[in-house]
Amino acid sequence: MKKSRINFNLVLTLVIYSSVACTPSVSPSVVSPSSSTNAPNPSNSQQNPELEIAIIPWVSSTEQQDKIQQLEEYLKQELHQPVKIQLTKDYETAVNLLVKGEVKVAYLGPLSYIQAKQRNPNLEPIVAHIEKTTGRPWYTSVIVVNSQAGIITLEDIKGKRFSFVSPSSTSGFLFPSAKFKKLGMKPDRDFSEVQYAGGHDKNIIALAEGKVDAIAVNKSAYIEAVQQNLLPENQYKTIWESQPIPNSPFVISSSLPSELKTKLQRALINAPEGLLNVGGITATGYTVVQDEDYEPIRKLQTFLEKPTQNP
Structure with a gap:
């Protein structure tokens, strides 16, 4: 997979108006960080301050924490300095930590990045993962329903119980909203x-346990739930899928030294495949991104926030 920068604008600017068109519709092997040939320099580790990174919650905290620890060890070796990665309790906490400067790096969803950028202009995305299921740096949102709930179209959700992921979730809130x-x-x-x-996994569990009749969720999370028989295909189905959404980025503060930014960006792009799933996504690599790639998200956010013309 070629890990070069892919510009989203040509494809995704159309998302703002076309994404609202209704379209009925394994975890990779882990490579041990210790295999890196770049052994850390003890003196450098002592001199450099600890780099703190926040990660938004996505799947089971135990599963995600294992991936985070592996990435943490890998980055320590590649950056030659202490690294501490924390899994936040929700999207908003990760955004707050980055905006306030309590961490210098965060893995955020596309919408949570835009929200953070609005509060602190001195932030920039550096890489986003490449989706294993599509081979592209984007993903989609789906609405999944209980087949026994009598829901055939989106209009049929009226009067039913519905669950979003978070007000800061792109696929779990922005696009379906x-x-x-x-x-x-x-x-x-x-x-x-x-x-x-x-979280996406919590949303899936809510549907599986009958607490709601329909949910909005990342498509890859839904596919994994089907494969794990959490949402058997004979009991649950998708009734809508969005247009492509730019993938979740690693975002840095402008106060991060340029040399460290370059080293971090390079380390993530060169990371072994088994270290990539910190966000719960089956990824094959990272590609370079920049702020303009997320302009379609801003436009969709503006559309959603506009007062309804016809009540």
């Missing part, structure tokens, strides 16, 4: 109950 708005639907008015699970 924009679709609902385009259809003239208001979740807080039209659904019998609206929940926010806090």
Whole structure:
């Protein structure tokens, strides 16, 4: 897989208006960080301050924490300095830590990056992962329903129980919310109950346990749930899928020294495949990104925030 920068604008600018069009519809082997040939220099490790990185929650904390520890050890060796990666309790905590300068690096969702950038302009994305299921640096959102709930179209969710991931989630909130708005639907008015699970895996569990009738979730998380028989295909189905969404980026503060930024960017791009799944995504590598790649997310956010013309 060629890990070069891929510009999203040509494809994804159309997302703002086309993403609201209804479209019915393994974890890789882990490479031990100790295999790196770049052994850390003890004197450098003592001289350089600890680099703190925040990661948004995505899947089971135990599973995600294992991946995070492996990446942490890898980065210590590649950067030749102490590294501490923390898994935050929710999206908002990761954003707050980065905005306030309590961490210099964070792995954020596309929308949470935009929200962070609005609060602190001195932030920039440096890499985003390449989706293993598509081979591209983007993914999609899907709405999944219980087949027994009598939901065939999005309009059928009216009067039903629905769960988003988080108000800061791109696939678990922004894109499906924009679709609902385009259809003239208001979740807080039209659904019998609206929940926010806090993570894609938690949203899937809520649906599997019958706590809700429909959910918005990342498609790759849904596919994995089907493979694990958490959401058997004869009991659950997708009724909508979004247009491509630019993948979640690693975001840095401008206060990070340029040399360290370059080293971090290079280390992530060259990371073994087994170290890539810190966000719970099956990834094959990272590609260079920049702020303009996420402009479509800003536009969709603006669309969602505009007052409804026809109540």
